Amino acid sequence: MPTLRTLKALEREKLMTPDPRLAEAAEAMAIAVTPEMLDLIDRADPADPIARQFVPSAAETEILIEELSDPIGDEARSPVKGIVHRYPDRVLLKPLHVCPVYCRFCFRREKVGPGGEALSAAELAAAIAYIKARPEIWEVILTGGDPLMLAPRRLEKLIAVLDAIEHVGVIRIHSRVPIVDPSRVTDELLAALKPRRAALWFAVHCNHARELGPAARAALARLADAGVPLMGQTVLLAGVNDDVETLEALMRALVSCRVKPYYLHHPDLVRGTGHFRVSVERGQALMKVLRGRLSGLAQPTYVLDVPGGHGKVPIGPGYLGDDPDALSGQLLVEDAFGGRHRYPR
Numbered sequence: 001m002p003t004l005r006t007l008k009a010l011e012r013e014k015l016m017t018p019d020p021r022l023a024e025a026a027e028a029m030a031i032a033v034t035p036e037m038l039d040l041i042d043r044a045d046p047a048d049p050i051a052r053q054f055v056p057s058a059a060e061t062e063i064l065i066e067e068l069s070d071p072i073g074d075e076a077r078s079p080v081k082g083i084v085h086r087y088p089d090r091v092l093l094k095p096l097h098v099c100p101v102y103c104r105f106c107f108r109r110e111k112v113g114p115g116g117e118a119l120s121a122a123e124l125a126a127a128i129a130y131i132k133a134r135p136e137i138w139e140v141i142l143t144g145g146d147p148l149m150l151a152p153r154r155l156e157k158l159i160a161v162l163d164a165i166e167h168v169g170v171i172r173i174h175s176r177v178p179i180v181d182p183s184r185v186t187d188e189l190l191a192a193l194k195p196r197r198a199a200l201w202f203a204v205h206c207n208h209a210r211e212l213g214p215a216a217r218a219a220l221a222r223l224a225d226a227g228v229p230l231m232g233q234t235v236l237l238a239g240v241n242d243d244v245e246t247l248e249a250l251m252r253a254l255v256s257c258r259v260k261p262y263y264l265h266h267p268d269l270v271r272g273t274g275h276f277r278v279s280v281e282r283g284q285a286l287m288k289v290l291r292g293r294l295s296g297l298a299q300p301t302y303v304l305d306v307p308g309g310h311g312k313v314p315i316g317p318g319y320l321g322d323d324p325d326a327l328s329g330q331l332l333v334e335d336a337f338g339g340r341h342r343y344p345r
């Protein structure tokens with residue numbers, strides 16, 4: 001079964017009912033549902049959390065006033081095509097904008113797609129030259145699109161070029177491939193993920209424990225067995241994972257796959273994604289309950305990307321306050337189960 005790429009194909013698979021607004025939604029963002037994700041969808045459940053992530057919805061045509069075409073300000077922080085430079089010591093390098101699936105909530109939904117711009121050889125050379133010329137750049141994050149959509153030989157070459165830049169200490173890859181298209185995790189790919197000198201880290205994007213089927217688990221195990229350190233990143237999404245049980249199951253599943261939960265992203269102000277958004281208060285309340293249920297190993301940091309390109313900040317719940325008894329002069333610290341305790345400043 002090939003990847004589903006059209007509204008007609010989704011209708012044939014009984015994943016959606018016709019609606020005139022869907023053509024507009026599909027026009028605004030490409031469709032791709034891989035066979036692995038299709039297999040996981042429960043067609044009897046109209047609120048299936050896997051389908052919700054990949055099947056276009058008429059709600060995508062509702063654009064809210066606060067929504068942005070570049071919600072995290074990539075453009076404002078891009079000195080050279082393909083580079084985003086937000087913090088002094090690290091850059092994003094986006095060699096292509098193609099993905100194995102198209103997530104309807106994507107923060108780069110107006111950039112990604114089969115027709116999305118890939119860097120030409122000259123543009124890639126200019127991006128590499130930018131990194132080379134700046135000794136303060138210690139970490140290069142390969143993102144896109146999905147960098148694992150590059151042929152393994154091209155990826156290997158790119159990693160080797162970055163590895164040859166002495167001040168680059170870390171090469172980080174962000175990808176959804178091991179989850180949504182696990183057969184791409186081949187021996188050839190594993191060989192490509194072995195820089196000689198720099199440390200390589202791998203962040204895998206996963207939003208629901210059900211995404212971790214046997215093939216995805218096997219792909220993650222191949223990466224972990226090859227010595228690739230794995231981190232998890234999750235987007236908090238209404239109707240997908242915005243309840244404690246689902247998040248708890250996901251974090252436990254990731255840890256059992258040797259993936260350390262890294263970030264829980266607050267959903268960005270992406271155009272046409274109001275139906276995925278959760279309030280900050282809701283996110284904090286979920287994190288508070290998770291704190292009492294999961295070990296530190298399974299705790300992600302709840303973060304918000306500040307619109308305008310100002311970077312990420314942790315927005316989890318606070319546990320410290322002032323003692324209402326001003327005479328004590330102490331702090332009041334809340335434990336993971338809601339108990340309050342005095343603590344000296």
Ligand code: SF4
Nearest residue numbers: 099102103106145176
């Ligand atoms: S795989 Fe990542 S970049 Fe691609 S559509 Fe999904 S969230 Fe966006």
